[in-house]
Amino acid sequence: MKILVLISNVPDTTTKIRFTGDNKAFDATGVQWIINPWDELALTRAMELKEAGGVEKITVANVGAKITEPTLRKALAVGADDAIRIDAEPVDAYFVAAQLAQVAKDYDLILAGIEASDYNGAGVGGMLAEMMGINSVSAVSGVDIENGELKIHRDIDGGSQVLSVPVPLVAIVQKGIAIDPRIPAMRGIMMARKKPLNVVPPVDAEARTEFLSYELPAPKAACKLVDEDNAKELIRLLHEEAKVL
Amino acid sequence: MSVLVYTENWSGKFKKLSYEIVSFATAIAKEMGSSVTALSIGHVADDELKSLGKYGANKVLNVQDDRFESLDNKALADAVAKAAESESSKVIIFAHNNEGKAIAPRVSVKLDAGLVSGVTGLPVSVDPFVVRKKVFTGKAFVNIQIKTDVKVITFAQNSYEVVENPTDAAIEVFDPQIGDDEFNTIIKDTHKITGKVLLTDAEVVVSGGRGMKGPENWGGLEELGELLGAGMACSRPVSDEGWRSHEEHVGQTGKIIAPNLYMAFGISGAIQHLGGVNSSKFIVAINKDPEAPIFEVSDYGIVGDAFKVIPQLIEAVKEMKTNN
Ligand SMILES: Cc1cc2nc3c(=O)[nH]c(=O)nc-3n(C[C@H](O)[C@H](O)[C@H](O)COP(=O)(O)OP(=O)(O)OC[C@H]3O[C@@H](n4cnc5c(N)ncnc54)[C@H](O)[C@@H]3O)c2cc1C
Ligand SMILES: Nc1ncnc2c1ncn2[C@@H]1O[C@H](COP(=O)(O)O)[C@@H](O)[C@H]1O
Secondary structure, eight states: OEEEEEOOEEEOTTOOOOEETTTTEEOOTTOOEEEOHHHHHHHHHHHHHHHTSOOOEEEEEEEOOGGGHHHHHHHHHHTOSEEEEEOSOOOSHHHHHHHHHHHHTTOSEEEEESOOTTTOOOOHHHHHHHHHTOEEEEEEEEEEEETTEEEEEEEETTEEEEEEOOSSEEEEEOTTSOSSOOOOOHHHHHHHTTSOEEEEOOOOOOOSEEEEEEEOOOOOOOOEEEOGGGTHHHHHIIIIISOOO | OEEEEEOOEETTEEOHHHHHHHHHHHHHHHHHTOEEEEEEESOOOHHHHHGGGGGTOSEEEEEOOGGGGGOOHHHHHHHHHHHHHHTTEEEEEEESSHHHHHHHHHHHHHTTOEEEEEEOSSOSEETTEEEEEEETTTTEEEEEEEOSSSEEEEEOTTSSOOOOOOOOOEEEEOOOOOOGGGOOOEEEEEEEOOSSOOGGGOSEEEEEOGGGOSGGGOHHHHHHHHHHTOEEEEOHHHHHTTSSOGGGBBSTTSBOOOOSEEEEESOOOOHHHHTTTTTOSEEEEEESOTTOTHHHHOSEEEESOHHHHHHHHHHHHHHHHHHO
């Protein structure tokens, strides 16, 4: 089985968010870039499956400009065999999926994250599957390979399910797919330098959405405090003032 | 022309969020001068289907086909796209939850539509079609224009008041005619916790953290939760320790919820925890430590010992109930 892990390059989750030029663009000065946390867990699970046997190759792919290469190198250091960078600004989910559709054909299992932590688009995985005419499973919390076949765990309302779905498949992963992300070891970092990182030109595709302007949320009003010995007052406030009880 | 709503039910009853999106769709339809069609897939009785009319649905398409129980993403997307085509829908609305996130992107590709997920309120304008959503996991908002003729959005729960708009909804059986070969998701096993309030759909959520000290101390929270018809949640260390089931873990790596009221007992309010709850309409914190970050995002709070506070709250809720 060949696995493709989609990698989104996002600002570190602790980044202070700022905007430039009339709030039209994200200010990337001084930002630390990381592998999107869900993609990092997807890659970790792919590595575990490879170590258990039954996976021939793991490729990571990103749609992005040259600045994403350190992130791809990190994915190689974690253990991916090779990387593909499609050389274009990822303008929207449709555009990104259209690019990935070009390189995803050669794989049996494609792993995407449920959302990228920057624009929270929650779109690329499903769009890619539809463009390729193959099935997808979302809310995936586990992937196993048994006798060459996929066993997928997914979350549903109030519970979970085990599924059997044939390849090729896009699995859109979330909580549970792996416990802790793998940190690259020194040896991995050395080896990553020699692994192939192929740069591919983009295909024509038009974005369908446009980001117009950003805004920071209004500061929250101060918390109204109730005395510990008069806790009943809290219920009155929730009932009469907030009207949520 | 219509606005199409993908509704969801939980054992034959519409989820609260389905009424919320129908209300939301009704407001958009009014601005665009179009009607509202709701799509229901599953076994929902006629009078329950009719109830969508109360919130403004003009028509309900009723799909009763057991094959969809496998939630096959490809087949479901095909069914929704066919409904949208037969209704000439210009806007298709899903909830921003597991099901909506699974299907909406596929539907957008089928209908050559632009997609915005996690929309947090009525469109800023309908022509051009501009919507608002949170980005950077809630640290900012953005206005996005959808430039295609047909638009697909997923709607962030609790971003719009449920408004009554009584309409006599016409109920029509709809057969999207999906071939057996389109379905290839086979369910091997289902593990469902039933009989409890569904956490992701609950209006009130009672949540406990490490400050609760141990699983034996959850009795009071459960009693309070039961009295309030609340869903139960917990912080990550609580489920990691096995004090509570993983089903209850909320936060960046757990479930993302947006109830009307989130009550946090003995939870410090780490950024990763807040990522899963900060869209709640009201947040209440009970914590011993006045410096706990949870108070920065809370609307109401008690600086104090949860074990002293919980019995008082239980008593107050009981009194409130007898007085109403
Ligand atoms: C990558 C990553 C992802 C994470 N994802 C999540 C996530 O999804 N969800 C999540 O919850 N966490 C997550 N965490 C963990 C998070 O950082 C915090 O460690 C966790 O939320 C703390 O849980 P807590 O508030 O229950 O415990 P603590 O931080 O230990 O807080 C306990 C609180 O209880 C108070 N307290 C103690 N006794 C009492 C009493 N008698 N009465 C009242 N108050 C009392 C204390 O003052 C304290 O504020 C994640 C961490 C990382 C690194
Ligand atoms: N520019 C990109 N390059 C490669 N994969 C991406 C890119 N953007 C998003 N993805 C994948 O799609 C998932 C969902 O992203 P999004 O739809 O942007 O929220 C991510 O977790 C990645 O797996």
